[in-house]
Amino acid sequence: MKDNWKRYVFAILVFSFFAFSLHLYSIKNFEYRKGYNSKLAQNGELVWQKYNCQSCHQMYGLGGYLGPDLTNVLSVNGKNATYVLAVIQTGNKQMPANNLSEDEKTEIIEFLKSTDASGVSDPKSFVKQVNGMISKDGNGN
Ligand code: HEC
Numbered sequence: 001m002k003d004n005w006k007r008y009v010f011a012i013l014v015f016s017f018f019a020f021s022l023h024l025y026s027i028k029n030f031e032y033r034k035g036y037n038s039k040l041a042q043n044g045e046l047v048w049q050k051y052n053c054q055s056c057h058q059m060y061g062l063g064g065y066l067g068p069d070l071t072n073v074l075s076v077n078g079k080n081a082t083y084v085l086a087v088i089q090t091g092n093k094q095m096p097a098n099n100l101s102e103d104e105k106t107e108i109i110e111f112l113k114s115t116d117a118s119g120v121s122d123p124k125s126f127v128k129q130v131n132g133m134i135s136k137d138g139n140g141n
Contacts, residue, residue, distance in 0.1 A: 044111025
């Protein structure tokens with residue numbers, strides 16, 4: 001059959017797909033949810049999503065651009081948890097006031113502590129990995 005080569009190409013593509021998938025999932029530390037200091041911090045990300053903070057703020061340079069990047073907000077210019085909670089509670093210029101519960105307040109602060117401890121937020125300094133994720137040193141860290 002003159003179209004046999006197409007079958008070979010197809011077979012090679014299918015094989016490559018499975019081989020690459022196998023490779024990706026066998027990479028050590030390949031995990032989406034890592035880097036949180038605690039369960040509270042992980043819940044804090046859900047609070048962050050629930051109140052749509054990412055529609056106006058960036059994390060690691062990604063997100064909305066109406067407000068500033070908040071990856072390192074807790075360590076910039078002496079800003080602390082009290083300041084952050086005050087801004088969330090009262091709003092600020094274009095930022096709406098958000099009425100968080102006490103638990104949500106604790107969790108979002110733990111989330112921000114965790115992102116702050118994870119490094120700096122300039123994505124240009126990150127290394128792209130083979131699986132499309134980014135890391136600080138190219139080894140998943
Ligand atoms: C509608 C857009 C919008 C949403 C949604 C929003 N913010 Fe903001 N936020 C802003 C803007 C704009 C500013 C900067 C205001 C200014 O110029 O002083 C800001 C400022 C802040 C600041 C102060 C940053 C600094 O460096 O002084 C913090 C902290 C903050 N927002 C946290 C949050 C959190 C947490 C959420 C989710 C609960 C959130 N924001 C949701 C628009 C938003």
